[in-house]
Amino acid sequence: MSDDDQLMLRFQQGSREAFRELFERYRDPVYGFFRRRIDHPSRAEELTQDCFLVLLRNAARYEARAGFRSYLYGIAIHLLANERRKAGREVPPRDDNSCPADNPNPEDTLWVRRALAELDENDREILMLREYEQLAYTEIAAVLDLPVNTVRSRLFRARIALKEKLMPVNGDFGGLL
Amino acid sequence: MNRHAFQPEEIMAYLDGELGASEARSAAAHIAHCAECQAIAGDLWRISDRLLGFQIEPCPESVDRRILEQASRNHGSQIEEQTREIKAAPTGVPGWVVTSASISILAVLALLIIPKIRPNVLVPGETALSRQGAGQASLGRPMGEAPGIAPDSDGPFHGLGDHAANSFSTNGQPVSDQQAQALAGASAGLEPPMVVHTAAMTILASNYDQASGAVEPLVTQHGGYVQDTTANTPTGSARSMNATLRVPEKHLEPFLADLGKLGHVEQETRNNQEVTGPYVDLTARLRNARAAEVRILGLLRTKTGNLGEVLQAEQELARIRSDIESLDGQRATMEREVRYATVFLRLDEEYRQQLNPRAFTTGTRIRNAVVAGFQNLEDSLLAVSLFLFSYGLPALVWLALAGTLSWFFWRRLHRARES
Numbered sequence: 001m002s003d004d005d006q007l008m009l010r011f012q013q014g015s016r017e018a019f020r021e022l023f024e025r026y027r028d029p030v031y032g033f034f035r036r037r038i039d040h041p042s043r044a045e046e047l048t049q050d051c052f053l054v055l056l057r058n059a060a061r062y063e064a065r066a067g068f069r070s071y072l073y074g075i076a077i078h079l080l081a082n083e084r085r086k087a088g089r090e091v092p093p094r095d096d097n098s099c100p101a102d103n104p105n106p107e108d109t110l111w112v113r114r115a116l117a118e119l120d121e122n123d124r125e126i127l128m129l130r131e132y133e134q135l136a137y138t139e140i141a142a143v144l145d146l147p148v149n150t151v152r153s154r155l156f157r158a159r160i161a162l163k164e165k166l167m168p169v170n171g172d173f174g175g176l177l
Numbered sequence: 178m179n180r181h182a183f184q185p186e187e188i189m190a191y192l193d194g195e196l197g198a199s200e201a202r203s204a205a206a207h208i209a210h211c212a213e214c215q216a217i218a219g220d221l222w223r224i225s226d227r228l229l230g231f232q233i234e235p236c237p238e239s240v241d242r243r244i245l246e247q248a249s250r251n252h253g254s255q256i257e258e259q260t261r262e263i264k265a266a267p268t269g270v271p272g273w274v275v276t277s278a279s280i281s282i283l284a285v286l287a288l289l290i291i292p293k294i295r296p297n298v299l300v301p302g303e304t305a306l307s308r309q310g311a312g313q314a315s316l317g318r319p320m321g322e323a324p325g326i327a328p329d330s331d332g333p334f335h336g337l338g339d340h341a342a343n344s345f346s347t348n349g350q351p352v353s354d355q356q357a358q359a360l361a362g363a364s365a366g367l368e369p370p371m372v373v374h375t376a377a378m379t380i381l382a383s384n385y386d387q388a389s390g391a392v393e394p395l396v397t398q399h400g401g402y403v404q405d406t407t408a409n410t411p412t413g414s415a416r417s418m419n420a421t422l423r424v425p426e427k428h429l430e431p432f433l434a435d436l437g438k439l440g441h442v443e444q445e446t447r448n449n450q451e452v453t454g455p456y457v458d459l460t461a462r463l464r465n466a467r468a469a470e471v472r473i474l475g476l477l478r479t480k481t482g483n484l485g486e487v488l489q490a491e492q493e494l495a496r497i498r499s500d501i502e503s504l505d506g507q508r509a510t511m512e513r514e515v516r517y518a519t520v521f522l523r524l525d526e527e528y529r530q531q532l533n534p535r536a537f538t539t540g541t542r543i544r545n546a547v548v549a550g551f552q553n554l555e556d557s558l559l560a561v562s563l564f565l566f567s568y569g570l571p572a573l574v575w576l577a578l579a580g581t582l583s584w585f586f587w588r589r590l591h592r593a594r595e596s
Contacts, residue, residue, distance in 0.1 A: 003509065013402065019248045023241075031236035045237055052244045108230025116231070130193070131228045137195050152195070156186045162224050 004068035382440035385526035415528030
């Protein structure tokens with residue numbers, strides 16, 4: 001059982017410090033999850049709040065089976081799907097020119113956003129969960145309800161597709177295919 | 178590509194740290210000698226490196242305040258109800274009013290609080306990286322996760338409070354013991370001296386059932402839990418219960434006082450062990466290991482040369498992460514020991530011998546006598562049978578021999594008399 005799971009179980013038993021610790025750990029990652037997938041920062045903020053509220057609401061029913069991170073990002077994925085359903089369309093990563101003020105490489109950010117937006121939706125989600133949320137293959141499989149081998153093959157496909165889009169920029173990718 | 182022992186997907190899985198230990202070793206050995214796979218690994222690495230360019234600003238503090246307020250209000254079954262109330266509440270107030278008010282309050286608080294906090298937060302060598310929060314910190318890790326090591330969800334700065342996270346030096350300089358001591362308590366919310374409290378109590382309870390039933394509610398009432406319990410209920414003698422109880426250190430005194438009310442306290446012992454030194458040492462080692470992890474991650478991110486060196490760095494990273502996990506676990510255990518005092522309880526029943534034991538009825542006594550008689554008869558018959566089977570045959574042989582000799586001598590004596 002991971003440290004996160006233990007904290008969650010302590011929170012179930014009434015420890016506020018345990019929740020505070022979990023929140024400290026996952027506040028920025030969860031916000032980053034929504035921020036990279038939602039156009040509007042304020043909406044990403046609200047969804048981050050909703051995500052932790054759902055975690056609070058369902059704390060009593062939490063069982064450390066698939067792991068806390070799978071559970072947390074499962075909630076986030078669910079909220080994101082609802083958000084997209086409400087919008088009536090898929091919300092790709094931002095394709096505008098705005099970047100965080102303290103971003104040292106705004107051009108890189110823009111390029112990555114555009115490259116990600118061109119990927120297949122399912123492949124992109126797997127790639128982002130791996131690269132930004134740092135989930136293991138098994139955790140991604142649990143979050144998206146997919147077989148682990150499917151996650152691996154789609155992740156590889158996404159990276160190859162991304163490599164194709166990288167070619168014009170660096171031009172030094174000769175290893176993959 | 179098919180002539181390779183490893184497919185590109187497997188190379189990717191190796192770099193992601195998703196292969197088993199033996200497979201990872203084989204993959205590492207293969208990549209070290211295969212130019213084609215080195216090129217694949219290099220490509221995958223560069224893709225991952227480019228993705229790091231998608232930076233996100235830290236989560237706004239307004240979210241912190243709202244969520245933590247809810248967490249502090251919500252408890253147990255109240256969580257669901259109060260969450261509903263909170264989610265419903267904003268509908269009555271325009272969003273811009275709430276946002277404006279929040280920003281104003283935060284601005285005032287920031288002006289009052291930040292100047293006091295800032296000197297404790299920053300250390301020389303800190304860069305914006307340590308302010309990026311967990312998600313951004315984890316981006317410092319290249320795609321080449323150490324083989325056999327699961328992706329570290331915590332990232333290099335996770336598991337510590339803001340003070341601790343910001344104490345890292347991104348240039349990899351070790352954190353001194355003094356810094357660690359200053360920050361050790363802060364990271365865990367514990368104040369030095371850190372003391373592990375232990376108590377043992379033996380209680381003689383006149384009403385054992387009531388006392389034993391009251392132990393667990395009492396522990397829960399004081400915010401603790403029952404670690405283990407053993408009940409002894411022998412027939413014809415006093416019952417007893419041994420339990421190991423954990424209660425928050427701050428509740429130890431009132432808890433022991435309440436526990437003493439369950440009966441007559443026959444024995445009470447206390448032990449307080451200071452662990453500040455070991456804790457500070459552990460924290461310093463953990464910080465230094467994490468600083469080393471950050472340093473290696475930085476090297477991996479910027480290095481573009483010899484893959485063998487990169488693999489070596491990744492192996493070192495795996496070793497350091499293993500150390501970090503171990504140290505983190507030790508520290509968490511120590512913190513738990515400090516936060517929760519241990520109480521060893523022995524609860525004995527005040528047993529009174531029964532003066533008027535219930536007598537057996539006459540019918541029962543006759544029945545028992547009859548049963549005993551049959552039992553004795555059966556036992557005696559069995560004993561005789563066993564004796565005969567055991568000694569009957571030898572006895573017959575000896576009797577026959579003795580009879581034959583007697584008859585022989587009697588005949589000779591009889592003939593001698595006749596002659």
